Amino acid sequence: QVQLVESGGGSVQAGGSLRLSCAASAVTYIMGWFRQAPGKEREGVAAITRGGSTRYANSVNGRFTISQDNAKNTVYLQMSSLKPEDTGMYYCAARPIRWIGNPVLSESIYNNWGQGTQVTVSS
Numbered sequence: 001q002v003q004l005v006e007s008g009g010g011s012v013q014a015g016g017s018l019r020l021s022c023a024a025s026a027v028t029y030i031m032g033w034f035r036q037a038p039g040k041e042r043e044g045v046a047a048i049t050r051g052g053s054t055r056y057a058n059s060v061n062g063r064f065t066i067s068q069d070n071a072k073n074t075v076y077l078q079m080s081s082l083k084p085e086d087t088g089m090y091y092c093a094a095r096p097i098r099w100i101g102n103p104v105l106s107e108s109i110y111n112n113w114g115q116g117t118q119v120t121v122s123s
Contacts, residue, residue, distance in 0.1 A: 002026045002112040004092045009117030016121070017080045022092030022114055024073040029099040031075040032110060033066065035119070037088035044105025045090070046077060055103040060086075082121045089116040 003025040012018055022031065032047035046066040048054045054066050065078040075092065093110035 002028060002094050002096045004094055004112055004114035006090070006092045006114040006117040009090060009119045011120040011122065012082055014083055014121055014123050016082050017078070018082065018119060020077040020079070020090055020092075020117060020119075022075045022077075022094075024075075024094050024112075026096055027073060028094040028096050028112075030095045030103055030109070031068065032093045032103070032105060033075075033077045034091045034093055034105075034107065035086075035088040036091070037085075040088075042091070042107065044107070047103035047105055048075060049099060049103050053103055055105060057105060079119070082119075084121050084123045087119060087121050090119050091116045 006022045008020040030049045033045040034042050035045050036042040046056045048066045048068055063081045068075045092114035094112045095110050
Protein backbone atom coordinates (compact mmCIF):
# COMPACT_ATOMS: atom_id res chain seq x y z
CA GLN A 1 0.00 0.00 0.00
CA VAL A 2 1.47 3.31 -1.09
CA GLN A 3 0.83 6.26 1.18
CA LEU A 4 0.27 9.62 -0.47
CA VAL A 5 0.59 12.95 1.30
CA GLU A 6 -0.66 16.07 -0.45
CA SER A 7 0.13 19.66 0.39
CA GLY A 8 -0.08 23.12 -1.11
CA GLY A 9 -3.79 23.82 -1.32
CA GLY A 10 -5.28 27.10 -0.23
CA SER A 11 -7.31 30.12 -1.24
CA VAL A 12 -6.38 32.44 -4.06
CA GLN A 13 -8.02 35.06 -6.22
CA ALA A 14 -8.85 34.42 -9.83
CA GLY A 15 -5.76 34.76 -11.99
CA GLY A 16 -3.50 33.62 -9.21
CA SER A 17 -1.32 30.54 -8.86
CA LEU A 18 -0.89 27.62 -6.52
CA ARG A 19 1.45 24.65 -6.44
CA LEU A 20 0.33 21.30 -5.12
CA SER A 21 2.71 18.56 -4.03
CA CYS A 22 2.15 14.86 -3.46
CA ALA A 23 4.77 12.68 -1.85
CA ALA A 24 4.49 8.91 -2.28
CA SER A 25 5.94 6.41 0.17
CA ALA A 26 7.16 4.12 -2.60
CA VAL A 27 7.92 4.00 -6.30
CA THR A 28 4.97 4.55 -8.58
CA TYR A 29 4.62 4.22 -12.33
CA ILE A 30 1.93 6.77 -12.95
CA MET A 31 0.59 9.54 -10.78
CA GLY A 32 -2.36 11.77 -11.34
CA TRP A 33 -4.31 14.66 -9.93
CA PHE A 34 -8.07 14.58 -9.73
CA ARG A 35 -10.50 17.14 -8.38
CA GLN A 36 -14.04 17.22 -7.11
CA ALA A 37 -16.17 20.33 -6.92
CA PRO A 38 -19.17 20.47 -4.59
CA GLY A 39 -22.09 18.60 -6.12
CA LYS A 40 -20.04 17.28 -9.01
CA GLU A 41 -18.29 14.04 -9.83
CA ARG A 42 -14.57 13.70 -9.45
CA GLU A 43 -12.68 14.41 -12.64
CA GLY A 44 -9.16 13.86 -13.86
CA VAL A 45 -6.96 16.92 -14.13
CA ALA A 46 -3.47 15.76 -15.07
CA ALA A 47 -1.33 12.65 -15.04
CA ILE A 48 2.31 11.77 -15.53
CA THR A 49 4.15 8.50 -16.06
CA ARG A 50 7.44 7.69 -14.44
CA GLY A 51 9.02 8.22 -17.84
CA GLY A 52 7.68 11.75 -17.97
CA SER A 53 4.77 11.52 -20.39
CA THR A 54 1.95 13.83 -19.41
CA ARG A 55 -1.74 14.25 -20.08
CA TYR A 56 -4.10 17.08 -19.18
CA ALA A 57 -7.81 17.63 -19.10
CA ASN A 58 -8.93 20.10 -21.77
CA SER A 59 -10.16 22.47 -19.09
CA VAL A 60 -6.68 22.98 -17.63
CA ASN A 61 -4.43 22.48 -20.63
CA GLY A 62 -2.10 25.44 -20.96
CA ARG A 63 -2.72 26.63 -17.40
CA PHE A 64 -1.62 23.68 -15.27
CA THR A 65 1.69 21.83 -15.39
CA ILE A 66 2.36 18.45 -13.83
CA SER A 67 5.93 17.49 -13.02
CA GLN A 68 7.78 15.04 -10.82
CA ASP A 69 10.93 14.31 -8.91
CA ASN A 70 11.45 10.57 -9.22
CA ALA A 71 14.24 10.58 -6.65
CA LYS A 72 11.74 11.88 -4.10
CA ASN A 73 8.70 9.96 -5.43
CA THR A 74 6.95 13.31 -5.54
CA VAL A 75 4.63 14.83 -8.10
CA TYR A 76 3.74 18.50 -8.42
CA LEU A 77 0.87 20.38 -9.98
CA GLN A 78 1.62 23.99 -10.84
CA MET A 79 -1.66 25.79 -11.33
CA SER A 80 -1.67 29.20 -12.98
CA SER A 81 -4.36 31.56 -14.27
CA LEU A 82 -6.72 29.99 -11.80
CA LYS A 83 -10.46 30.38 -12.31
CA PRO A 84 -13.34 30.07 -9.85
CA GLU A 85 -14.35 26.86 -11.63
CA ASP A 86 -11.03 25.33 -10.55
CA THR A 87 -12.32 25.31 -6.99
CA GLY A 88 -12.56 21.90 -5.41
CA MET A 89 -10.86 19.19 -3.43
CA TYR A 90 -7.77 18.01 -5.25
CA TYR A 91 -6.69 14.40 -4.85
CA CYS A 92 -3.42 12.77 -5.71
CA ALA A 93 -3.56 9.23 -7.08
CA ALA A 94 -0.88 6.68 -7.80
CA ARG A 95 -0.34 3.36 -9.47
CA PRO A 96 2.51 1.30 -7.99
CA ILE A 97 1.98 -1.43 -10.55
CA ARG A 98 3.95 -1.17 -13.75
CA TRP A 99 2.20 0.85 -16.45
CA ILE A 100 3.09 0.70 -20.11
CA GLY A 101 1.63 3.35 -22.33
CA ASN A 102 0.48 6.92 -22.16
CA PRO A 103 -0.87 8.44 -18.97
CA VAL A 104 -4.61 8.32 -18.54
CA LEU A 105 -7.11 10.20 -16.45
CA SER A 106 -9.33 7.22 -15.66
CA GLU A 107 -9.73 6.57 -11.95
CA SER A 108 -9.86 2.83 -12.50
CA ILE A 109 -6.13 2.44 -13.12
CA TYR A 110 -5.06 4.10 -9.88
CA ASN A 111 -4.63 1.98 -6.77
CA ASN A 112 -3.88 4.52 -4.08
CA TRP A 113 -5.35 7.89 -3.20
CA GLY A 114 -4.39 10.78 -0.98
CA GLN A 115 -6.64 12.49 1.53
CA GLY A 116 -7.15 15.55 -0.64
CA THR A 117 -6.24 19.21 -0.38
CA GLN A 118 -8.71 22.05 -0.83
CA VAL A 119 -8.27 24.67 -3.52
CA THR A 120 -10.56 27.70 -3.46
CA VAL A 121 -10.47 30.34 -6.18
CA SER A 122 -12.47 33.49 -5.59
CA SER A 123 -13.62 35.91 -8.28
